[in-house]
Amino acid sequence: MAKQLSELIQIADSQLLTVTTRKPVVMQEGQGMIMRDTTGNSYLDFVGGWAVNCLGHSPRVIIDAINDQARALINSSPSYYNLPMLRYTKLLVDNCCLDRVFFASSGAEANEGAIKLARKYGQKNKNGAYEIITTTNAFHGRTLTTMAATGKAAWKDLYEPKTKGFKQAIFNDLESVRSLLTENTVAIMLEPVQGEGGVNVASQEFMQGLRDMCDQNGLLLILDEVQTGFGRTGKLFGYQHYGIEPDIMTLAKGIGGGFPLSALLAKEFLNIFEPGDQGATYSSQPLAMAVGRAVLKELLSKNIATNSERVGNYLIGRLQAMSEIYDISNIRGKGLLIAFDVSQNNANEISDLCFADGLLINACKPNSLRLMPPLIVTQEDIDEMLSILETHLLKRSD
Numbered sequence: 001m002a003k004q005l006s007e008l009i010q011i012a013d014s015q016l017l018t019v020t021t022r023k024p025v026v027m028q029e030g031q032g033m034i035m036r037d038t039t040g041n042s043y044l045d046f047v048g049g050w051a052v053n054c055l056g057h058s059p060r061v062i063i064d065a066i067n068d069q070a071r072a073l074i075n076s077s078p079s080y081y082n083l084p085m086l087r088y089t090k091l092l093v094d095n096c097c098l099d100r101v102f103f104a105s106s107g108a109e110a111n112e113g114a115i116k117l118a119r120k121y122g123q124k125n126k127n128g129a130y131e132i133i134t135t136t137n138a139f140h141g142r143t144l145t146t147m148a149a150t151g152k153a154a155w156k157d158l159y160e161p162k163t164k165g166f167k168q169a170i171f172n173d174l175e176s177v178r179s180l181l182t183e184n185t186v187a188i189m190l191e192p193v194q195g196e197g198g199v200n201v202a203s204q205e206f207m208q209g210l211r212d213m214c215d216q217n218g219l220l221l222i223l224d225e226v227q228t229g230f231g232r233t234g235k236l237f238g239y240q241h242y243g244i245e246p247d248i249m250t251l252a253k254g255i256g257g258g259f260p261l262s263a264l265l266a267k268e269f270l271n272i273f274e275p276g277d278q279g280a281t282y283s284s285q286p287l288a289m290a291v292g293r294a295v296l297k298e299l300l301s302k303n304i305a306t307n308s309e310r311v312g313n314y315l316i317g318r319l320q321a322m323s324e325i326y327d328i329s330n331i332r333g334k335g336l337l338i339a340f341d342v343s344q345n346n347a348n349e350i351s352d353l354c355f356a357d358g359l360l361i362n363a364c365k366p367n368s369l370r371l372m373p374p375l376i377v378t379q380e381d382i383d384e385m386l387s388i389l390e391t392h393l394l395k396r397s398d
């Protein structure tokens with residue numbers, strides 16, 4: 001069996017387009033906070049499918065939604081309504097500050113739609129204004145346009161020429177945003193807490209300042225809540241921490257609890273696409289809608305965002321206490337999107353050592369570790385995670 005599997009891995013490696021490196025394990029099953037590989041090793045999962053599996057691995061409600069809907073109707077076509085679409089649209093829209101939704105399948109696709117919607121608005125209402133100001137260390141996806149919006153230095157020469165019309169301001173620096181405004185600016189786009197950029201929390205002053213700047217200049221505020229949405233930061237949506245409302249919001253990752261689903265949401269005045277301007281084969285697809293509805297119902301009925309806030313605060317408190325003894329600093333985040341720094345640029349080694357001990361945690365930068373567990377995580381899980389982690393942290397020498 002083991003030999004067969006390693007042969008299959010070799011074949012897959014010779015046939016998959018190379019886009020990443022993988023650990024030499026084959027994950028086979030998951031339940032709650034735990035994943036197991038084919039050799040029977042189990043892993044306490046603080047990566048959570050990359051901030052995706054908000055309800056943990058293979059939760060009952062998703063299994064049932066998939067089973068029930070698959071028996072009834074898996075896919076119809078964008079030309080018709082379907083029952084889960086009718087039920088889920090209302091549930092999602094009624095639970096956020098936006099009025100309209102377009103469903104898609106990935107975060108990048110939702111963001112691409114948000115950018116199109118902003119440009120459409122610029123064409124109709126602002127003399128063709130099209131520029132969007134994004135922020136340093138942002139991450140908005142991997143289509144050509146969302147890569148341009150992301151503006152990562154490492155991608156600078158990739159796939160040229162990229163989509164034009166993006167300018168990058170310094171995150172949490174209002175003046176930097178203001179200095180980039182021109183008559184061509186149509187929107188400002190950011191994550192309330194930057195995820196891939198290393199868990200950087202937008203300040204209250206920055207977020208409120210951006211909202212005011214948008215109001216004063218007739219610009220759209222686009223929040224990419226692909227990672228921060230769905231309870232991740234301790235509220236259902238990240239914008240709720242700031243007492244402001246975006247004009248456009250995108251969701252993915254947690255929204256499907258592991259099923260490929262995303263959403264582009266907008267205020268009523270942005271219901272300006274004409275038929276044909278935007279669409280997708282899988283938009284509002286029955287199986288995805290049934291899963292989305294099951295995930296949101298569960299999040300709401302079990303108050304899972306509150307657990308995220310409570311357990312997240314507990315985790316931050318414990319990390320702060322540990323920072324007196326161990327070499328960790330700059331503990332940051334909201335809810336269950338948390339990171340901290342280590343001083344030796346050895347985050348990858350620490351993550352590898354934890355992996356060998358059955359703990360999954362993400363090294364989001366050479367000197368930073370990120371924690372983004374399922375939102376059902378308990379204090380006991382946190383204690384267990386930290387008891388493994390601390391064996392691999394350096395002690396403070398001072």
Ligand SMILES: *Cc1c(COP(=O)(O)O)cnc(C)c1O
Pocket residue numbers: 105106107108109111139140141142191195196224225226227228252253
């Ligand atoms: C993951 C992520 C994306 C991209 O989502 P995909 O589903 O991989 O396309 C976009 N924005 C943010 C903030 C993300 O965390």
